[in-house]
Amino acid sequence: MSKDISKPEQLITEHIDIWTSAILAKSTSGRGSSKKYELYGITKLRELILELAVYGKLIPQDPTDEPAAVLLERIAVEKSQLVKDKKIKKQKALPSLEEAGVEQNTLPQGWTWAFMPQVIAHDDYAIKRGPFGSALKKAYFVNSGYKVYEQQHAINDDFSRGEYYIDETKFNELKAFEVKPYDLIISCSGTVGKVAIAPPNMERGVINQALLKIALNNNALINEYFKILFPAFFMRTDTLSDLKGTAQKNMVSVDTLRKEPFPYPPLAEQRRIVAKVDELMLLCDQLEQQTEASIDAHATLVEVLLSTLTDSADADELAQNWARIAEHFDSLFTTEQSIDALKQTVLQLAVMGKLVSQSSDDEPASVLLEKIAEEKEQLIQEKKIKPRKALPPIEDEERLFDLPLGWEWCRLDDICDGITSGSTPPRSSFIDDTGIPYLKVYNIRNQKIDFEYQPQFIEEGYHSSSLKRSQLCPGDVIMNIVGPPLGKIAIIPDTYPEWNCNQAIVMFRPFISNLNKFIYTYLVSGMFLDKIALIGTAGQDNISVTKSRSILLPTPPLAEQHRIVAKVDELMAICDQLKEKLKQSQETQVQLTDALVDRALG
Structure with a gap:
């Protein structure tokens, strides 16, 4: 933990054992359960990369970049002229940074605090929540026409999904809610915070009540940077952090986004941040794939070796197969999944008559x-x-x-x-x-x-x-x-x-x-x-x-039943002890991960 972690690559490569070892077991039951584990360390690493990005700690600043405050002033002059020319309406006054509770000196050189109205497109409908049920009743849906974009489009970042359409009359009525190519759509109820960028080849359509759309002025804030900014900053603010997984009534509002100041980097730095985040997320992907492959290979090895026990033809073969497993016991039974597999094998051996020896003195x-x-x-x-x-x-x-x-x-x-x-x-x-x-x-x-x-x-x-x-x-x-x-x-x-x-x-x-x-x-x-x-x-x-x-x-035989039950109880107790040690080890790995994250952010 004493090494320099100022460079993001070092953050990953020099602490790879911590990121990949922090693995938590999931509680799963019934059908539909997928992975039985959570890669906690890699998940925290992804979150850390994004958080470093939006606070200017991921890459060094370039003093030749146009300061963000200068860019905002120039945009403000452009908007003022558009208002004079009556091309757009005058916007509501923004709160001061003092009223918003933030200080300029908390940001890196060249950065400033900004508000979303300063960086959206010059459009009265640039930030808009979808219409509620009264405007989009099922009775209005038709087989073809203008698409109704739903929460699934933001969550899956896939605009080809969906089957709901409205006719031209209804579309014209809801024109303010139209989503256009390169607009951002945000899932803003239930599964809150997923952001997708509308593709150029999308079907023309409107958003529903579970989405919020934003049309940015990409000369001020680029879409790809906002995809980093929203989960890493906005979803961590006091206003929005409690909305994850909540009911419909707790939603991201337009008003919230208008009033929440955010750390705003120069335009050139935004592009460099996006490139660096993409690069590091690719490294995380590779790390995740390698870890999952290792976990799967380990599970397969355990399964194959344990199956040799239940498939043993006689006591001698069973003893040989067990000796092979016992030799590598400490490296085989290192996950909750492997210990559960061992428990299951013990039970199978028990009821197949392979766990304890038979005695000719037992009454048949x-x-x-x-x-x-x-x-x-x-x-x-x-x-x-x-x-x-x-x-x-x-x-x-x-x-x-x-x-x-x-x-x-x-x-x-x-x-x-x-x-x-x-x-x-x-x-x-x-x-x-x-x-x-x-x-x-x-x-x-x-x-x-x-x-x-x-x-x-x-x-x-x-x-x-x-x-x-x-x-x-x-x-x-x-x-x-x-x-x-x-x-x-x-x-x-x-x-x-x-x-x-x-x-x-x-x-x-x-x-x-x-x-x-x-x-x-x-x-x-x-x-x-x-x-x-x-x-x-x-x-x-x-x-x-x-x-x-x-x-x-x-x-x-009844006497053998008693011996079997006693042996099963003994071995299950050992398995439970293994699980408890594993739990303690996992807690230690999580603490190490959290400590590394805290140090990086500090």
Whole structure:
């Protein structure tokens, strides 16, 4: 951190380890998740480059440049003459720099503070917010004519998108909102601050209410510089910085832009700044691509090496494959993604019978299943449970893998007393903070019950009389059957003696209670999802109760189940420790990045 960072290239190249190492994990779930990480360091570097640019710290000043104040004076004289000639209207008086709360001596040599009205085109409509819904109702849209430019055009910097048009009569009525080639359009609600330059070959049209257009006097402020200025300066002002991601009512206003002074460089320096920013952003692009390629290559390597474990034919091959991974453990498991992959591999090895050794002294799983079947039949005869419709026999193609000696395949219905989904009681049965805890899918977090998150209770009387089917006990295994994402699993804790749940959750209660932890382990592995037919409705995946009953379980001897669960708990604890160390390392990298940014700006 002691090296000179006065040159932007040095800022990148001499601290590349800091920019590329500051990587944060994203919270992702369900479908549509893309990258599971954020390149925090490179993002901060991009922001820093822009901020240095708009405060005159990115490139040296040239004393031969015409000072910005002189240029503004000449433009003011031109406008004054146009007003006298009645070609444009007289503009409102601008606030003084003192009224605006800025000081001239805070800027580099040749720079000055300016206001947008000083640098826009000589046009009454040079800054204009799009018309609101009353002017652009859907009823006015036609198949072809004059295009209606929307927020997506600014966000994506693509003027070919969109499908809304108005006819010539409506266009003439909204002529003040016309956007022309080389105008700037700004996204000014919701996703605030995206700027695009209208291309020369654009379709003629108007902006809608989510956009603000600016026509600059490019002899005073060039478009490409404004694209740097707006996010790096205007969006960081007290007036606009709180608008990012806010609702429609919080919008960038024309009045705000007119009254906000900004640091204004000489015209020649603007061009040099734009060229330097383009050059450095290209370097950032390359840095980003290299970092992403490295992350992807690392993830692929981890995936390939871990797959050798689950694909191992026998214990000897597994030991050899693990030795290869263990030799490079510290360099392989350095990201949250890789640690999660390790966790998943541990689960798969566990339920495939490859995590702990088998013992010939263990009572085979076939004997265990026979005892459960006998107990089940006895309970039916005693009318303590009702007989259920038999499920089809297990077919060869249903089996996910070959089982070790002493293991057996069974369906969860074979070993569970009840497999039912919950139900939704009437609102009148809910009470504030006492009674029976009532679970929804959001209470299953990180494969555990989190009842502190939005807890709900129902009346004990209604639970006992009307919700018998969905009553839960400590030790029951539950799973969400409506997604995405599917595969949220938990064991009901003993913090309450009884529980209940809604219809998006299914319950498994094994005849032998201590089977629950291995059932939980298998369901958490998610391997069963590869063989289950999902029902999709309204963008959701669903598992029916019948399909839940049919889930195949690779069943080890009971003693081996206990050894497997203990080993999984041990290894998961190690993985969690790795994650905690990783989190601390990431926090350190972020602090280093922020310190470097603060030093550069200071």
